[in-house]
Amino acid sequence: MAKRSKTKKILLILLSFFLVAALVVAYLYYTADEPPIEVIDQARQELSNAEQAEAKRYAPVELAQAMALYDSARNEWQLQNKKYFFLRKFDKVRTLAMAAIDSARTALTSSLEQKSGLHQDLAKKMKTIESRLRTFEKKYAKLPLKKSIRDNYTNAHLRYVEAEQAYLRAAYQEAGINLDEALRLITLANKASTAYLEDYFKASGQWQSWASETIAWSKKNKAWVFIADKYAHECYLYKNGTLKHTFKIEMGSNWIGPKLYKGDLATPEGKYQISKKKSGVLTKYYKALLINYPNEQDKARYNDNLRNGLIPHKGIGNLIEIHGGGGKGVNWTDGCIALTNEEMDIIYSVLPSGTPVTIVGSLRKLNELSN
Amino acid sequence: MKNQIVKMMGVVAVSAVVFTSCAKAPEMEVTNAKAAVEAAKTAEADRYTPTEFNALQDSMSVAMNEIETQNSKFALFRNYKKANATLTYVTANAPMVQEAAVAKREEAKAQSEQALTDANNLVAEVKMLIEKAPKGKEGKEVLAAITSDLTLVELSLNEVSTLINNNDFLTAIDKVKAATEKANMLKTELEEAIAKKGKR
Known part of the structure; x- marks a missing residue:
C-alpha cells in the first residue's frame, strides 16, 4: 500500500x-x-x-x-x-x-x-531620322556623291527600318540602339553632302558674274547667248538680253565641279563659244554645237593640278558639245550637254558659230536653294 | 493505474513522433520545382513567354516563403501541405511554360529562316534584273548605285544568318524585314528602268 x-x-x-x-x-x-x-x-x-x-x-x-x-x-x-x-x-x-x-x-x-521616357524619346528620334532621310533624298540623293556618303545613307535607312520593326514589338532598347546608329549615319551623310555642296558653291559669285556678263553682252550686241545652270539642270537662251527659251539639260554623270581631265565625266564650267556646228554624218547625236573647251582658265587649272599631283596624266579632254539625243532623265554624257532632238532643232537654228556659251554651277546661291 | 499512466505516456510519445516525422520540409519537391523552372529558363521562357515565366517564378517564391513560414512554427504544428501543393503546381506548370516558349521560339526561328530565304531569293531576282537593265551610258551610274546598295543589303542578310545561328530570331526578323524593304525598292527601280527602256 x-x-x-x-x-x-x-x-x-x-x-x-x-x-x-x-x-x-x-x-x-x-x-x-x-x-x-x-x-x-x-x-x-x-x-x-x-x-x-x-x-x-x-x-x-x-x-x-x-x-x-x-x-x-x-x-x-x-x-x-x-x-x-x-x-x-x-x-x-x-x-x-x-x-x-x-x-x-x-x-x-x-x-x-524609363520605358515611357524611352518610348517618347524613340518616337521623337524616329521623327528626326525620318526627316533627315527625306532631306537627303530630296537635296542630295541625285548628286554625284562619294560611295561612302551614299553607303551611309543606305545603311541609315536599313537601320531605321530595323528600328521601326523593333519598336513595333516593343523592344525599345533594340530600337534605340538601331536608331542611334541610323542617326549617326544619316547625320554623317547629310553633313558630308552639305560640305560637298558648300565647297562647290564657293564659286557662286564667279558664276553669277559670268552669267551677268553674258546677258549684258547679249543686250549690248543684240545677239543670242546660251547659259547652262548645271545645278538646276536647265539652259537658257537669251536674245538682246531677254530670256527666250528654257530647256532641261542632261550632263556627264560626274556633273558637280568643273571638268578637270579627260574621261572624268564632268561638264566644264566657264565662258566658251560655239566653235563648230555639226549635223548629219558629222555627229551621232542628231545635231551638235561644239564649244571651245578647254579655254585658258581650264588649261591653267589643268597644269596646276597636274603639277600638284591632283589628277592623272590623261590629258585635259576636248570635244565638249551641246547635242541632241537627250531626254533620258539621267546624266549620261561624257561631259557634253544633251537636250531632246526637238529642242536641239530650235537651238541649232538660232545659235550661230561664235555664240557665247556660259556654263555655271548655279545661277542661284546655295542658301536660296536650301530655302 | 500505473499501467494506464504508462499507456497514456506511450500514446503521447508515439503521437509526438508521428507528428514530427510527418511534417518534414518538402526538399525533394523543392528540388524538382527548381529544376523545372530552370529548364523553362534554359528554353528562353523569360524571353518568349515572359508573363507566364514570371508567374512561375512568383509561385516558386510563394512556395519557398510558405516553407519558411512553417519552419518558423513549433515542430508539432508545422504543415507543409500548402507549400507542397504550390510546388506541385510549379513542377506541373513549368513544362507547359517551357513548351509554349519552345513553340514560340520555333515559330520565330521558322519565320526568320523563311524571311531570310525569301530575301535571298529577292536579291537573286534583283541581280537578274541588273543583268537585264539598260547597260548604256545612261544606265551606268544608276546601275553602279543599285549594285552598291544591293551589296549592303547582302551584307545585312549575312548578319541575319549570324543572328539566326546565335538563336537571336526576333532581331533577325527585324533585320531581314529592313533588308527586304530595301531590296524591293531596288527591284522597283530596276523594273521601271527596264520598262522605260522598252518603251523607247
Missing part, C-alpha cells in the same frame, strides 16, 4: 514537472518573436510587379538591389528559423524585407518611367 502511494507520488511530481515545463514552453512560444510573414510576402509581390514591368530590362540596377535585399531577408529568416524558437529575432528580417519593398517599388517606378 505504501509502495503504491510512493509510486503515485512520484508520478504526480513528474506530471507536475511536465506541466510546468509545458507551461514554460508555451509561455516562451507565445511570447517569442513572430516572423514578418506579411512584410516578406509584400516584398515578394512588389518584386513580382517590378519584374512584370520589365525592370530587369529598364531598371536593372534598382531591381538587382531589391532582389539582393529580398534574398538577404529570406536568408536571415532561414538563419533565425534554425535557432531555438525562443532565441529567434526577426528585426533584421523585417528591416531587410521593408528595404526590399522600397527598392522594388523604386525599380517598378524607374522601369515605368
Whole structure:
C-alpha cells in the first residue's frame, strides 16, 4: 500500500514537472518573436510587379538591389528559423524585407518611367531620322556623291527600318540602339553632302558674274547667248538680253565641279563659244554645237593640278558639245550637254558659230536653294 | 493505474513522433520545382513567354516563403501541405511554360529562316534584273548605285544568318524585314528602268 502511494507520488511530481515545463514552453512560444510573414510576402509581390514591368530590362540596377535585399531577408529568416524558437529575432528580417519593398517599388517606378521616357524619346528620334532621310533624298540623293556618303545613307535607312520593326514589338532598347546608329549615319551623310555642296558653291559669285556678263553682252550686241545652270539642270537662251527659251539639260554623270581631265565625266564650267556646228554624218547625236573647251582658265587649272599631283596624266579632254539625243532623265554624257532632238532643232537654228556659251554651277546661291 | 499512466505516456510519445516525422520540409519537391523552372529558363521562357515565366517564378517564391513560414512554427504544428501543393503546381506548370516558349521560339526561328530565304531569293531576282537593265551610258551610274546598295543589303542578310545561328530570331526578323524593304525598292527601280527602256 505504501509502495503504491510512493509510486503515485512520484508520478504526480513528474506530471507536475511536465506541466510546468509545458507551461514554460508555451509561455516562451507565445511570447517569442513572430516572423514578418506579411512584410516578406509584400516584398515578394512588389518584386513580382517590378519584374512584370520589365525592370530587369529598364531598371536593372534598382531591381538587382531589391532582389539582393529580398534574398538577404529570406536568408536571415532561414538563419533565425534554425535557432531555438525562443532565441529567434526577426528585426533584421523585417528591416531587410521593408528595404526590399522600397527598392522594388523604386525599380517598378524607374522601369515605368524609363520605358515611357524611352518610348517618347524613340518616337521623337524616329521623327528626326525620318526627316533627315527625306532631306537627303530630296537635296542630295541625285548628286554625284562619294560611295561612302551614299553607303551611309543606305545603311541609315536599313537601320531605321530595323528600328521601326523593333519598336513595333516593343523592344525599345533594340530600337534605340538601331536608331542611334541610323542617326549617326544619316547625320554623317547629310553633313558630308552639305560640305560637298558648300565647297562647290564657293564659286557662286564667279558664276553669277559670268552669267551677268553674258546677258549684258547679249543686250549690248543684240545677239543670242546660251547659259547652262548645271545645278538646276536647265539652259537658257537669251536674245538682246531677254530670256527666250528654257530647256532641261542632261550632263556627264560626274556633273558637280568643273571638268578637270579627260574621261572624268564632268561638264566644264566657264565662258566658251560655239566653235563648230555639226549635223548629219558629222555627229551621232542628231545635231551638235561644239564649244571651245578647254579655254585658258581650264588649261591653267589643268597644269596646276597636274603639277600638284591632283589628277592623272590623261590629258585635259576636248570635244565638249551641246547635242541632241537627250531626254533620258539621267546624266549620261561624257561631259557634253544633251537636250531632246526637238529642242536641239530650235537651238541649232538660232545659235550661230561664235555664240557665247556660259556654263555655271548655279545661277542661284546655295542658301536660296536650301530655302 | 500505473499501467494506464504508462499507456497514456506511450500514446503521447508515439503521437509526438508521428507528428514530427510527418511534417518534414518538402526538399525533394523543392528540388524538382527548381529544376523545372530552370529548364523553362534554359528554353528562353523569360524571353518568349515572359508573363507566364514570371508567374512561375512568383509561385516558386510563394512556395519557398510558405516553407519558411512553417519552419518558423513549433515542430508539432508545422504543415507543409500548402507549400507542397504550390510546388506541385510549379513542377506541373513549368513544362507547359517551357513548351509554349519552345513553340514560340520555333515559330520565330521558322519565320526568320523563311524571311531570310525569301530575301535571298529577292536579291537573286534583283541581280537578274541588273543583268537585264539598260547597260548604256545612261544606265551606268544608276546601275553602279543599285549594285552598291544591293551589296549592303547582302551584307545585312549575312548578319541575319549570324543572328539566326546565335538563336537571336526576333532581331533577325527585324533585320531581314529592313533588308527586304530595301531590296524591293531596288527591284522597283530596276523594273521601271527596264520598262522605260522598252518603251523607247
